[in-house]
Amino acid sequence: MLRQYELVERVKAYDPGADEALLNRAYVFTVQKHGSQKRASGDPYFSHPVEVAGLMTDLKLDQETIATALLHDTVEDTLATIADIEAQFGPEIARLVDGVTKLSKIETMPENERAAENLRKFLLAMSEDIRVLLVKLGDRLHNMRTLHFIKSPDKRRRIARETMEIYAPLAERVGMYEYMREMQALAFEQLEPDAFKTLSGRLEQLRSQDHGQVDQVALAIKQALAAEGLQVMVWGREKQPYSIWRKMAERHVAFDQVTDIMAFRVLTQSPQDCYRALGVLHTTWQFLPGRFKDYISTPKSNGYRSLHTALIYENSMRVEVQVRTGEMHRTNEFGLAAHWAYKQGNRPDGQVGWLRDLIEIVDASHDAEELLENTKMAIYQDRIFAFTPKGALFQLPKGASAVDFAFAVHTDLGAAAVGAKINGRHVPLRTQLENGDVVEVVKGQSAEPQLSWLGFVTTGKARAAIRRALRAKERAEVIETGRRLYDEIADRLPARVGRKALREALERLGLEDEDDLLFAIGAARLSAREVMEALVPGSTADLPDEPEERAITIKGLRPGSGFHLAECCHPVPGDRIVGLHEEDGSSRGTVAVHVIDCPRLAEEGTAEWLDLGWGEHSRGAVGRLRAVLYHRTGTLAEMAGIFARANANVIGLDLTERRDDPFHTYVVDLEIQDLAHLTRILSALRASDAVAEAMRV
Template structure:
């Protein structure tokens, strides 16, 4: 562990003007606050923030970042508060600590939701200041280095999976390749221990057998380049086990069949020498077509610049070579952190393009699963380049389509897409883009995102935007039904319902917009009585308790008085159906229709002979209604329900295959005859292609 004076000296080496007193206070503060706390390794807890601060000094980050690294766990794990941090170290350090501080554990939330909420807040925090991400990556890297001390296997694997899925790709996206590689290696060891140890053992055997082959190849390259008048540094290494394992998985090959285990790096003085070195290597050894990538003329989104090529060395050995300047190498290994000017005022903007995309995804995602899915899509690294007709350059994941491209250009353009030209030719929207394609998006003023696009888009940004648009459309359709039903409900109150009464009703129901009320009615989230009472307080007091007002009157013969029962979701029995009961020990009696498929498949329970009582009325039946996919058809169906005095309890879209849209609709009806009348009315409508009871 770094001692106090050692840490301060490290900072002073690259920043002589750093506030030594502030750094000393931060070191002492974290030691005092964490006190006797112990890590799983048995080390004092404060050794962790001190080591993270040491990682930040390796990146030559400013004093505020070093102090943040020292203090980043104090608010979560000690009695210190953000206000304490601000009082002692100023508002900037307090803001950074607040952004990096691990979130309080939410024990009641499922693991996925907890991870998603952590990620959501983390992305928003780092969008304001990229130093939040840099410290967080240092924090995660040090935790991974000590992960093996945690005794519980499932906990180690959970942390390793989160690192592999989120933190390693994030490190890659900001160009911190050293962090990315080490995180992947440490996570791989936990997630696939057998594969890790097998590959590591094979690499050791190869190293013992090759007789210094890596050094020999590096020397041969250096000599060939020197003969051409180029003074360069050449280094070689074996790829790490995770990189090899991934190639084995992608190519479906064995370890022996992976031919490019060795990688070499050539460092030159300037950019021109990079291209000269490339020419020399291609003339000296056979170049593998399709394996050349020029990230100098077209850098990656994280600023990475280098030439990549693959050569066939002697004895048909395949090797990968990266060629870059020494300055490029410095920036490539530590990416965004290497750009951070700790003394000048020209600090880089944390809101880089891909980060803005992540923030859009946070805003558009509906739930935890969506957020994690879309974010992982957005931060994985395999990319292609595509251009607008005016020369604008966009990087996209491999397999991206014109729809992904349109959303990458602008969310509004994606929403209005109706067609695309690729290299001047009209092509289907599902066409995968290739490197260098010129893409022209054809848009329509009345177009809107289609649910079918989710079948082929690959970017998180596109998927999040499409799903959000589809949800809004579905909400609008449900609200349209609700508005029809509202008119029928308002007709029952003993007064004319005007704008003023509606505004007061919204206040009483704690709703902001009329659409909120219509949606609640259409989605059966609110009872008719509650709406009427909100419109005209007191108007429901004298109403009879009949099914018309949302109350059910159900009596069933064959049940012992007081016995609890429930209606089966598989068949939705309603008065008029022939019914039977099933009973398991300790559970409610479940009422089924006699034709229910669940009964035919065999249910391990006692059967009861049941029938409806004389006054039985009011139950929920389910219909599957297939509408023609054109404006107004859903509203027409809603009108049929309203005319027949049926209350919509739930509506789910189950089909979207133009020219048809299918819905499962739960209706509160009086009895079987009532439901049959509604089915007949639906079948007679030009808006309805098919209607049947489920």
């Protein structure tokens, strides 16, 4: 563990003007606050923040970041508060510490929700100051280095999985490849211990048999380049077990079939020399087509720049080679932190785009599971490049569709997409993009995101925006239902409801605005009595209690006329209804009762309609709904459980659409009481993770 004076000397070595007193106060504060606390290793707890601070000095970060690293666990694990930090170290360091600190009020949440809330706060803080991310990555790296001391295997695997899925990809996205590789290696050892042991053994066996082959190849590369007048540094290494394991999984091959186990780096003196060196390599040894990538002319979104190629060396051995300048190498290994110049007010702007996307995902995500899913999708590393017709470049995950591209350009463009052209040719929106594609998105005037898009989009930004639009559409439908019910409720009041009465009702009910009231009515969260009493206090005093069971009666029919509820629209008590005469051989015929917006009514002239209404206390009808379920085990049972808990009897169930994508569509007929009952069932379905979409037919 670094001693106090050693840490200060490290900072002063690259920043002679650093505030030595500030660093000493932060060191003493963390030692005092953590006191006798111990880590799983048995070391004093304060050794962890001190080591994290040491990692930050390796990156030559400013004094505020070093102090934050020293203090980052004091609020979470001691009695210290953010107010204490601000009082002793100022508002800037307090804000940074708060950004790194996990939420203290979520310990009772389920594990995935707790992780999501931590991530939500972390991402929001990171968007304001990227130094939060740098400290958090240092914190996670040191925790991974000491993970083996934790006794619980389940806890070790949980931390390793979180590291592999969240923090290693985040490190990659800011170009901190050294952190990423070490995190992946340590996490892989915990998540796949048998594979790690086997691959490590095979690598050790190869190492004992190659007789310095890595050094021999490196020397041959250097000599070939020197012969052409290029001054370079060359070194090689064997790939890590996790990297090899990924290649085996991606290519579906055994270890013996992974031929490119060795990788080499060539450092040149200028970008021009990089291309000269590449030419020498390709003319000296055969290169593998399809394996060349130019990240110098087209850098990755994290600023990574390098030339990648693969060569066939002697005896058909394949080797990977990366060619870059020394400056590129420093940036590539430590990314954003390598060119940090925060004290001069220069914030690296290469991260702005994907950070903005991450924050948009935080805003759009509905729950913990959705946030974690969308964020993982946003930060994973495999990328392709696509262009707008005007030449603007966008980086997307492999497998991204034209819809993903549209949302990457702008959320509004994605929402309005109705078609696409790729390289001038019309294609379906679900078409996957290839490297270098030129994509033109076709907009529609009244277009809106479709549920089916969720079956093929790959970016977290697109998925979050689509789900948000679908929820907004569902809310609008519920509000429209609530508006009709509200009008009926208002008609039963003894006085006309004005704006003043409505404002006072909202205040009594604790609602923000009229839309919230209409939504609560439409979703059956408020009964008619509750709404009436809020609008006109005392107006329900003389209303009789409603009986539990009622029959359906219809007002507006001529005496002796029969009626039936039309099966094309399945009206239920609470709907606005009209009637159409149907000849059935009787003297007066039968009246078919339709919902006012039934499509069949458009075929008849309005002169043929009978203005009808539900009789007093009418209840009991068949409601029809369509439910789109995720195609996985248990979803149908969960839907049936929702019906049972709502006391709705299923009298018809049809699987109307079975597709290869993750959705199945069912049409369900239910015995329900009235519109409010049906609305409650729809709201429960929409709230279920088993149901992608639910609507009335």
